[in-house]
Amino acid sequence: xxxxxxxKELARSVVDMDEETSAKLSKNxxxxxxxxxxxxxxxxxxxxxxxxxLYEEEEYYIPELLLCSDAMYAGLDVLKPHLRRDDSSETYxxxxxxxxxxxxxxxxxxxxxxxxTVGFEVYDLGRDVPPKEFVDKAIEVGAHLVGMSTLMTTTxxxxxxxxxxxxxxxIRDKTIVMVGGGPIxxxxxxxxxxxxxxxxxxxxxxxxxxxxTTKLETMSHVAV
Amino acid sequence: xxxxKDLMTPLERARAMSAGQPVDRLQCNPNLSxxxxxxxxxxxxxxxxxxxxxxxxxxxxxxxxxxxxxxVFTDLFTVAEAMGAKIKFPDDDTADLLEPAIDDVSRIDExxxxxxxxxxxxxxxxxxxxxxxxxxxxxxxxxxxxxxxFTTAFFLIGVEKMTRLMVRDPQSVDRLCQVSLESTLRYxxxxxxxxxxxxxxxxxxxxxxxxxxxxxRYAAPVVGKLLNHIKDKGMGTSMHICGKTDGIWEDLAxxxxxxxxxxxxxxxxxxxxxxxxxxxxxGKVDPSSVMxxxxxxxxxxxxxSDIRDAYRSPKGFAxxxxxxxxxxxxxxxxxxxxxxxxxxxxxxTEEKLEKALAIDRYDD
Numbered sequence: 001x002x003x004x005x006x007x008k009e010l011a012r013s014v015v016d017m018d019e020e021t022s023a024k025l026s027k028n029x030x031x032x033x034x035x036x037x038x039x040x041x042x043x044x045x046x047x048x049x050x051x052x053x054l055y056e057e058e059e060y061y062i063p064e065l066l067l068c069s070d071a072m073y074a075g076l077d078v079l080k081p082h083l084r085r086d087d088s089s090e091t092y093x094x095x096x097x098x099x100x101x102x103x104x105x106x107x108x109x110x111x112x113x114x115x116x117t118v119g120f121e122v123y124d125l126g127r128d129v130p131p132k133e134f135v136d137k138a139i140e141v142g143a144h145l146v147g148m149s150t151l152m153t154t155t156x157x158x159x160x161x162x163x164x165x166x167x168x169x170x171i172r173d174k175t176i177v178m179v180g181g182g183p184i185x186x187x188x189x190x191x192x193x194x195x196x197x198x199x200x201x202x203x204x205x206x207x208x209x210x211x212x213t214t215k216l217e218t219m220s221h222v223a224v
Numbered sequence: 225x226x227x228x229k230d231l232m233t234p235l236e237r238a239r240a241m242s243a244g245q246p247v248d249r250l251q252c253n254p255n256l257s258x259x260x261x262x263x264x265x266x267x268x269x270x271x272x273x274x275x276x277x278x279x280x281x282x283x284x285x286x287x288x289x290x291x292x293x294x295x296v297f298t299d300l301f302t303v304a305e306a307m308g309a310k311i312k313f314p315d316d317d318t319a320d321l322l323e324p325a326i327d328d329v330s331r332i333d334e335x336x337x338x339x340x341x342x343x344x345x346x347x348x349x350x351x352x353x354x355x356x357x358x359x360x361x362x363x364x365x366x367x368x369x370x371x372x373x374f375t376t377a378f379f380l381i382g383v384e385k386m387t388r389l390m391v392r393d394p395q396s397v398d399r400l401c402q403v404s405l406e407s408t409l410r411y412x413x414x415x416x417x418x419x420x421x422x423x424x425x426x427x428x429x430x431x432x433x434x435x436x437x438x439x440x441r442y443a444a445p446v447v448g449k450l451l452n453h454i455k456d457k458g459m460g461t462s463m464h465i466c467g468k469t470d471g472i473w474e475d476l477a478x479x480x481x482x483x484x485x486x487x488x489x490x491x492x493x494x495x496x497x498x499x500x501x502x503x504x505x506x507g508k509v510d511p512s513s514v515m516x517x518x519x520x521x522x523x524x525x526x527x528x529s530d531i532r533d534a535y536r537s538p539k540g541f542a543x544x545x546x547x548x549x550x551x552x553x554x555x556x557x558x559x560x561x562x563x564x565x566x567x568x569x570x571x572x573t574e575e576k577l578e579k580a581l582a583i584d585r586y587d588d
Contacts, residue, residue, distance in 0.1 A: 017391070058471070061435040063387035070388075101317050105384075128312070128320065153511050153550040154257055154318045182432065182467060183547065187513040 003034050007043040010075060014047025015054070017067035019074040026078035036082035044075045045117030052114070052202035069113045076116070092212050095137045096147040097125030098181075099162070101155035107181050107201065108149040114205030120145070131161040135169055144174075144212045147204075149181040156183060160192040174219070176211045180204055226290075226559050227585075228566035234292040234364040241540065250531060250543055250572065251292040252565040253506070254515075254558045255464075255485075257548030258298065258318045260285040262555070267316045271298045275351035282356050286364050288555075289562050292542065293423075294360055296353050296415075297369035298345075300425065303407050304371075304379035306343030307335055317551070324382040329389065329396040335380060337406035340414035350414055357419040368415035372426030372463070373405040373450055374443035380404060383428070390438050397442050405446040409453050422454050424463040432467030432489075439472050448479045455480060462506065466547050470494060477502040488514075488546030492533040500537035507534075508546040509561060516550045520560040520586040527564035528581050535572045560586065 006029050013022040022044070029039050051068035054060040060068070094115050098105045105127045112122050123141055125133055138146050146166070148159050159179050166172040178196040179189050189197035196211050198204035231248035232240065240247045261268045264284035270277035278296065286294045299319040305311045308325030325335060340346045349368070356366050377400040378386045389397045412422055428434070429443045454461045462483035463476065470490050476499070477484075483504035486495055492508050499505070507530065509515060514526045527543055534541040543565055549558070567585070568576055 058431070058435075061431065061438070062433050063390050063438065064435075066384060066387050067391055101314065101320060109384075152318070153516070153548060156512060156516070156550055157552050183512045183550075185510070185513040188517055191517045 002032070003038075006032070006034065007039065007046070010039060010043030011047035011050060014044055014068050014071045014075070015050050017064065017071055019067075019071045022071040022075040023078055026075040030079065030082045035084075036079040037084065039079045040076065040083075040117065044072045044079070045114075048072050048113065048117055049202055052200065056200060065110060069110060072113060072117075091119055091121045092144040092209070093123065093141050094120040094145040094147060094208065095123045095125065095134060095141065095143045096149070097129035097134060098127040099148050099150045099155050099158040100128055100130045101150075101152065101158060105149075107151065108147075110201035111147055111149065111180060111204055114201045115145075115147070115208060118205045118209045120205075120208070131158055131165055134162045135165040135171075138166070138175055139169060139171060144216070145176045145178065145208055147178045147180070147208070149179070150184070151182040153183040156188065159184075159194070163193050174215075176208065176215055178204065178208055178211075226563055226566070228563050230290050230566065234286075234290065235362065237292065238365050247570050249568065249570055250535065250541065250565045252543040252562055253291045253293050254289060254561050255511075255545040255548055256285055256289075256553075256558070257551065259549055259551045259553055261316070262551065263288050268318060268551070269313050269315050272313055272319060272345055273348055275348045275355060278348065278352035279355035279359070282352070283360055286360055289558055291562065292365070294356060294364045294366045295369050295423070296349060296356055296366070296420065297425075298349070300371050300375065300427065301379055302345055302349060302371065303338060303376045303404070303411055306338040306340075306346055307376075307380060307403075307407060309379050321379055324385075325380045327382070327385075329381070329393060332381075332396060332399050332403070335400075335403045337403060338410055340410050346411065346414070350418060353415060353418040353420050361419060365421055366419070367421040367423045367462075368412075368418075369423050369425055370408060370412055370415065372424050372429065372443075373401055373408040373446040375426050375428040376408065377401045377404040377446075378428050387434070390434065390442060394441070401442055401446045405449060408450055412450070412454060416454075416457055416459065421459060422461055424450065424461060426463055427466040429465050429469075429472070430467035430487075431469060431471045436471035436475070440475060444475055444479065451480050462504070464506075464547070470498075473499045483542075485544055486546065492530055496534045496537040496541070500534070500539060500541075502539065504540040504542065505534055505537050506542040506544045508544065511545045511547050511549050511553070515545055515557050515561070516553045518557065519588050520556055521584050521588065523557045523560040524564050524567075524585055525581065527561055528568070528577060531564070531568065531572065532574075532577045532581070535577075 098108050177194045179194045196207050237247045258268045260281040264281040266277045310323040312320045312322040460482035464485035485506040488508045488510040509526050
């Protein structure tokens with residue numbers, strides 16, 4: 001019961017945008033001997049999910065979401081070193097970035113946080129990333145997922161360039177491609193041959209996990 | 225190429241409309257962004273330091289499409305740059321923010337309002353405005369697209385920092401907005417003295433970014449002052465805000481905005497019924513799904529359906545794309561958008577619209 005309460009409080013501190021409380025509660029939580037993975041998945045990320053829900057309902061906006069993610073990171077920093085090794089064995093790898101020509105990275109940052117909460121190890125290339133860098137990094141780390149975002153219509157054409165480069169390098173079939181951001185639509189995502197699109201970061205991360213899991217399963221069947 | 229011909233120049237149309245007289249068609253502005261470079265055949269980077277290249281692109285776009293406004297604009301960062309932000313200039317893509325002007329609230333006092341005659345690229349823009357006014361203002365209303373003071377404030381300290389400050393440090397946000405407003409007013413004065421009309425782009429006022437509560441607290445005071453300043457010059461103003469805006473439509477009308485250009489993510493009929501009696505409404509063909517990625521017939525149908533939703537709006541309606549068009553938007557789709565208004569002509573009736581919507585005009 002005590003653990004459940006602590007998880008609830010952890011979630012609450014994220015929703016309340018309270019960095020200090022989140023760090024303090026996380027410390028208390030590990031000191032009480034509870035499992036760090038549960039702290040992240042059933043505490044902090046539940047709070048971030050709730051923040052995402054409030055965002056969808058237009059109770060929260062981007063500034064509030066950013067502060068929630070600050071609080072979540074404060075807790076993550078405390079809990080991460082306590083993760084057991086086998087927790088990370090099911091970690092998938094994702095490469096994310098804002099495509100070249102754009103420096104708006106709020107959406108990308110939220111997607112990154114949400115990906116971490118659903119079990120991805122995220123390589124963040126930052127903003128204004130040339131197409132080649134996405135592909136080079138994906139090859140280097142063996143990424144399961146490449147996520148691209150932009151807020152500017154003018155930079156959208158860089159997204160299909162990345163898809164084509166992945167094809168040219170022969171890794172398109174192994175990699176899930178997701179695109180997102182203000183001007184991106186489902187229609188556009190389909191047109192450029194991306195695997196997934198969700199307008200909202202937390203739903204996007206859940207979809208990312210589903211797409212990657214499904215793809216891995218499919219590939220293992222093919223191997224058999 | 226266009227299938228139909230205009231019978232009036234955009235300026236004649238604008239004058240007739242404001243006098244309540246008949247016109248040849250509904251107003252339409254496809255809202256090209258840096259894609260105007262593709263029309264005059266220059267590289268986008270040439271805009272930034274060559275007023276002739278910028279003016280030529282604006283003029284070529286006017287001549288090619290006959291849209292109802294000629295807009296001098298390159299990117300959102302001109303004023304922020306003049307106040308110290310670092311900008312990246314790709315060879316053939318839109319300029320972009322590299323670094324905000326300051327990295328910490330302790331440096332707000334270092335920010336100074338611009339001298340538009342001297343600051344960075346602004347003299348280039350002003351020179352281009354002179355050329356544009358000189359060469360085409362007898363045919364088309366020419367406007368300087370001014371970046372709103374709230375949006376520029378984000379680029380002074382960085383988007384993420386500013387969003388956090390709105391919750392943590394309201395006074396600093398006010399000071400940033402204030403110095404940004406002062407620069408904006410000076411820019412407006414310099415553009416207006418060249419004979420340009422003023423329209424405003426305030427993308428970060430969008431409810432996709434900040435809550436209506438924060439808009440009222442931080443953006444509305446400076447945007448309101450900007451609108452009053454322009455009004456005092458005897459000019460009207462139009463404003464574009466990207467993303468969701470339904471939470472602040474009433475606020476914008478209360479501030480005295482004359483025309484509102486909305487994004488495709490908000491419902492056009494809702495906007496018309498809520499504030500159409502107080503502002504002209506402009507919008508809202510989807511720039512990515514429809515204009516960039518759609519077929520000509522999809523463009524045509526989207527335009528006709530927007531017109532059906534809004535042509536009876538009490539203060540008027542102009543067909544526009546929901547935001548700036550991607551640079552590589554197919555030119556024939558832009559023609560198809562303009563032609564949708566020409567096909568309907570004037571006056572627009574329910575019957576004409578139904579007929580037009582029932583047929584296909586393009587076979588692609």
